[in-house]
Amino acid sequence: MNTSxxxxxxxxxxxxxxxxxxxxxxxxxxxxxxxxxxxxxTARRARAEADAxxxxxxxxEALPPLAGLPYAVKNLFDVAGLTTLAGSRINRELPxxxxxxxxxxxxxxxxxxxxGALNMxxxxxxxxxxxxxxxxxxxxxxxxxxxxxxxxxxGAAVAARQVPLTLGSDTNGSIRVPASLCGAWxxxxxxxxxxxxxxxxxxxxxxxxxPIADSVQGLALAYDAMQGPDPLDPGCHALRVQAAMPDxxxxxxxxxxxxxxxxxxxxxxxxxxxxxxxxxxxxxARDEVLWPDAALARAAAFIVTAxxxxxxxxxxxxxxxxxxxxxxxxxxxxxxxxxxxxxLRAQRFRRAYRDQVNALFQHWDLLLAPATPxxxxxxxxxxxxxxxxxxPCRPAMGLLTQPISFAGCPVVAAPLWxxxxxxxxxxxxxxxxxxxxxxxxxxxxxxxxxxxARMKQ
Amino acid sequence: MKEQHILAYxxxxxxxxxxxxxxxxxxxxxxxxxxxxxxxxxxxxxPLAPELELAEIYRAAPFPGAxxxx
Numbered sequence: 054m055n056t057s058x059x060x061x062x063x064x065x066x067x068x069x070x071x072x073x074x075x076x077x078x079x080x081x082x083x084x085x086x087x088x089x090x091x092x093x094x095t096a097r098r099a100r101a102e103a104d105a106x107x108x109x110x111x112x113x114e115a116l117p118p119l120a121g122l123p124y125a126v127k128n129l130f131d132v133a134g135l136t137t138l139a140g141s142r143i144n145r146e147l148p149x150x151x152x153x154x155x156x157x158x159x160x161x162x163x164x165x166x167x168x169g170a171l172n173m174x175x176x177x178x179x180x181x182x183x184x185x186x187x188x189x190x191x192x193x194x195x196x197x198x199x200x201x202x203x204x205x206x207x208g209a210a211v212a213a214r215q216v217p218l219t220l221g222s223d224t225n226g227s228i229r230v231p232a233s234l235c236g237a238w239x240x241x242x243x244x245x246x247x248x249x250x251x252x253x254x255x256x257x258x259x260x261x262x263x264p265i266a267d268s269v270q271g272l273a274l275a276y277d278a279m280q281g282p283d284p285l286d287p288g289c290h291a292l293r294v295q296a297a298m299p300d301x302x303x304x305x306x307x308x309x310x311x312x313x314x315x316x317x318x319x320x321x322x323x324x325x326x327x328x329x330x331x332x333x334x335x336x337x338a339r340d341e342v343l344w345p346d347a348a349l350a351r352a353a354a355f356i357v358t359a360x361x362x363x364x365x366x367x368x369x370x371x372x373x374x375x376x377x378x379x380x381x382x383x384x385x386x387x388x389x390x391x392x393x394x395x396x397l398r399a400q401r402f403r404r405a406y407r408d409q410v411n412a413l414f415q416h417w418d419l420l421l422a423p424a425t426p427x428x429x430x431x432x433x434x435x436x437x438x439x440x441x442x443x444x445p446c447r448p449a450m451g452l453l454t455q456p457i458s459f460a461g462c463p464v465v466a467a468p469l470w471x472x473x474x475x476x477x478x479x480x481x482x483x484x485x486x487x488x489x490x491x492x493x494x495x496x497x498x499x500x501x502x503x504x505x506a507r508m509k510q
Numbered sequence: 511m512k513e514q515h516i517l518a519y520x521x522x523x524x525x526x527x528x529x530x531x532x533x534x535x536x537x538x539x540x541x542x543x544x545x546x547x548x549x550x551x552x553x554x555x556x557p558l559a560p561e562l563e564l565a566e567i568y569r570a571a572p573f574p575g576a577x578x579x580x
Contacts, residue, residue: 352549371528387542395550403565
């Protein structure tokens with residue numbers, strides 16, 4: 054059952070929230086050995102939350118928008134009673150969180166039922182979820198391939214239909230990359246839209262949180278439920294809720310939609326370009342648009358990420374580097390050694406870059422680009438080739454997402470299934486100006502209704 | 511910048527942060543540093559006017575509202 058069917062069945066009384074919850078837990082128990090999306094399940098809590106929904110219905114109360122919907126969160130979200138691992142071995146030594154992350158509190162208030170915590174790259178520094186401590190998360194469509202990262206468990210759990218909704222984080226692409234490689238819907242909101250309070254940070258200047266879901270409705274419902282100001286998160290700039298659900302069915306008529314060329318075509322394989330072309334045809338987009346300074350933005354994002362990400366872990370990198378993820382420990386150390394000039398230059402560039410990007414959106418409402426250069430490679434792949442040029446596989450997965458998140462624009466990653474990928478998906482980014490998530494979601498809904506973008510049955 | 515210069519920088523700079531690197535780790539760090547150096551070189555080519563400030567600027571406190579005195 055998908056999000057819509059689950060919510061309708063519970064609302065109508067056809068199924069209890071407890072039944073749905075138990076079915077999700079059983080599905081995870083039976084199948085996760087092969088996928089490795091979960092690092093913990095929260096069965097007792099989930100049953101209590103589901104029973105609370107059923108009790109409300111029995112009392113004849115109006116149900117909240119996500120009543121009874123099972124979901125899970127990347128294990129960098131605080132969950133009361135669980136230690137916030139953030140994909141690391143070191144964090145196992147921390148005490149359990151004493152309260153939920155704010156977004157988990159908001160989903161609970163909306164009636165959603167938390168069933169567990171999900172695997173990720175250590176401290177979110179990666180695009181592949183090849184986690185040495187907890188094992189690689191496998192792509193549900195081909196278990197020899199990666200699920201993407203760093204929210205790999207979040208993408209795989211939705212794609213494997215273990216849960217219809219997950220939460221992830223996206224600093225440079227960590228929601229959009231697993232959504233693309235697993236064939237699920239992902240939303241990276243505007244930078245500063247959703248509170249990050251109660252999550253383990255990676256890069257304060259760039260961290261975003263958002264949902265991955267089995268449908269556009271699921272994305273929009275979760276997104277709306279999580280919105281709201283948070284004066285206690287200095288990175289939360291939203292001052293009020295701007296609900297997306299009311300406009301979801303408005304279609305894309307009258308919108309100025311373009312296709313990103315240049316950098317975004319040069320760094321995309323033929324199937325990735327084909328996926329964008331298919332989405333463009335469905336949405337009636339014909340014009341090619343040049344995004345300003347994409348390569349420079351990626352370079353700046355790379356530098357900011359390395360400096361800030363590494364700085365958070367200096368004490369542990371001094372004392373116990375052997376306890377870090379072998380695939381990223383040397384990147385962390387390299388980040389610590391970067392000259393201050395690089396970091397400052399990157400942050401100054403970001404201000405000018407933001408102005409250029411916002412100026413572009415004076416002429417366009419929505420822009421399309423691939424989410425990943427290729428479909429999911431095999432676990433352990435070191436190098437990939439894109440249009441005849443070799444790239445180190447792990448960082449290259451973020452080539453097309455980093456320039457967009459560095460500007461802070463909202464993006465929906467829509468799952469498409471182009472030919473010549475061996476049946477694997479590639480996501481298409483639907484990009485709008487800051488604070489215009491509703492446009493991304495409207496276009497996503499149009500692609501979903503046309504059957505162009507979809508979850509695999 | 512040549513590879514041996516990058517490695518020498520890594521080996522010299524790491525102790526200033528209290529990081530101990532064996533030869534194998536220093537070489538691996540230098541490889542990553544070299545990749546980032548290429549990106550930094552690219553970024554250096556972007557013209558940045560002196561008045562262009564950092565993306566995020568410190569704010570001492572929210573500016574007082576109309577009903578408040580500073």
